Amino acid sequence: MTTTPTSPLGEVDERSLEAIFASNPGDLTDEEVGRVVEYFEAKRQQFLTSPEAKTKGPGKAKKVEADVNLKLEDLGL
Amino acid sequence: MTTANSSFSPIIPRLQMAWDSTSMGTFKECPRKYYYSIVAGWQPRDMSVHLTFGLHYHAALERYHRLKAKGMDHAQALRATVKQALIDTWDAARQRPWSSDHKYKNRLTLIRTVVWYLNQFGPNDSIRTVIFADGSPAVELSFRFQTNVLGPDAQPYLICGHLDRLGELGGMIYGNDNKTTSWSLTPEFFEKYSPDNQMSTYSFAGKIVYHEPMRGMIVDAAQVLVTFSRFERGFAPRSEAQLDEWYEDWTYWVKMAEHFAIRSVNKQGDPAGAWPMNDKSCSHFGGCPFLSICSKDPAVREMWLKANFVHRTWDPLQIRGDI
Numbered sequence: 001m002t003t004t005p006t007s008p009l010g011e012v013d014e015r016s017l018e019a020i021f022a023s024n025p026g027d028l029t030d031e032e033v034g035r036v037v038e039y040f041e042a043k044r045q046q047f048l049t050s051p052e053a054k055t056k057g058p059g060k061a062k063k064v065e066a067d068v069n070l071k072l073e074d075l076g077l
Numbered sequence: 078m079t080t081a082n083s084s085f086s087p088i089i090p091r092l093q094m095a096w097d098s099t100s101m102g103t104f105k106e107c108p109r110k111y112y113y114s115i116v117a118g119w120q121p122r123d124m125s126v127h128l129t130f131g132l133h134y135h136a137a138l139e140r141y142h143r144l145k146a147k148g149m150d151h152a153q154a155l156r157a158t159v160k161q162a163l164i165d166t167w168d169a170a171r172q173r174p175w176s177s178d179h180k181y182k183n184r185l186t187l188i189r190t191v192v193w194y195l196n197q198f199g200p201n202d203s204i205r206t207v208i209f210a211d212g213s214p215a216v217e218l219s220f221r222f223q224t225n226v227l228g229p230d231a232q233p234y235l236i237c238g239h240l241d242r243l244g245e246l247g248g249m250i251y252g253n254d255n256k257t258t259s260w261s262l263t264p265e266f267f268e269k270y271s272p273d274n275q276m277s278t279y280s281f282a283g284k285i286v287y288h289e290p291m292r293g294m295i296v297d298a299a300q301v302l303v304t305f306s307r308f309e310r311g312f313a314p315r316s317e318a319q320l321d322e323w324y325e326d327w328t329y330w331v332k333m334a335e336h337f338a339i340r341s342v343n344k345q346g347d348p349a350g351a352w353p354m355n356d357k358s359c360s361h362f363g364g365c366p367f368l369s370i371c372s373k374d375p376a377v378r379e380m381w382l383k384a385n386f387v388h389r390t391w392d393p394l395q396i397r398g399d400i
Binding site for chain 2: 021024028041044
């Protein structure tokens with residue numbers, strides 16, 4: 001049986017997300033909006049399976065954030 | 078300035094007649110802070126990002142609930158909500174996105190927080206939005222009602238504001254309020270809402286305006302950070318006796334504010350001086366933004382305000398600000 005590899009980030013990579021975010025949203029197609037939603041849903045699934053998702057330590061969140069290994073900020077947005 | 082603000086008395090300068098939870102909450106913190114931010118309308122230049130983020134967040138969730146109430150399924154409603162949120166955060170005049178250099182509160186984290194919140198609570202929300210008799214969903218409810226407390230000109234004081242949602246859970250009616258924070262969502266985070274002026278105002282309003290036997294508030298808190306958002310739901314229950322107690326206290330506080338407003342008439346050269354400082358609050362709530370003003374000599378405070386703050390009219394009868 002063969003399986004088709006799928007991106008953990010759905011149908012949109014971070015580069016195309018950046019382009020969507022930078023374009024006039026009035027011109028976005030339903031498909032493009034759907035890709036934004038799918039991107040963030042995939043990111044959520046990725047987060048929920050990370051150890052950090054279970055962390056709720058007291059105090060300012062900075063400590064928690066330092067342990068998270070997601071790189072959304074790489075988008076430069 | 079106060080004459081242009083419909084929440085203030087047209088007769089007595091600086092006397093607020095319509096009180097939302099933000100105005101009263103600020104007054105309870107510190108009368109001088111209340112004077113600067115609500116009466117005089119000064120706002121730190123760098124503070125608006127929190128308000129902007131909160132307004133967009135609330136607007137997006139309201140839109141989703143309205144679309145769902147119209148019969149749209151979750152996926153459709155979510156996409157429509159995200160598209161509108163992208164449009165709302167687009168600066169059409171400059172043809173560029175809303176620009177925020179705040180690392181937690183920007184356009185990207187806004188959209189992410191909306192999607193993640195609705196993923197968690199949208200399709201399987203244990204809270205069911207109340208639907209009014211006319212078929213409209215009980216979301217983004219603006220309220221105002223007269224109290225039995227009269228001002229010096231015999232006009233009644235009003236309580237006003239905006240409630241995110243009325244919902245039913247386990248056969249009981251609750252108000253539902255959304256909060257965003259960068260703090261961890263521990264039990265201590267939710268404990269601060271009981272007692273709490275804003276949650277008591279909403280619970281009281283629900284009882285008075287909507288004739289619903291509200292049991293209190295449910296707070297949906299979103300912790301928004303650079304790389305993720307997460308959510309916790311907490312309760313801020315209110316009994317009938319607690320609400321009566323809160324209202325009795327409210328009448329006391331509003332009369333105190335009236336006293337300071339009248340006192341300011343005789344302090345035309347320095348109206349701020351009519352509202353005393355509560356110097357035990359300066360470091361609370363993340364630090365008062367007016368600390369840099371109150372620490373100066375009274376003669377130069379106005380100059381520093383003009384240099385570092387901007388004007389905005391806080392009129393709770395016109396705008397939503399209690400996010």
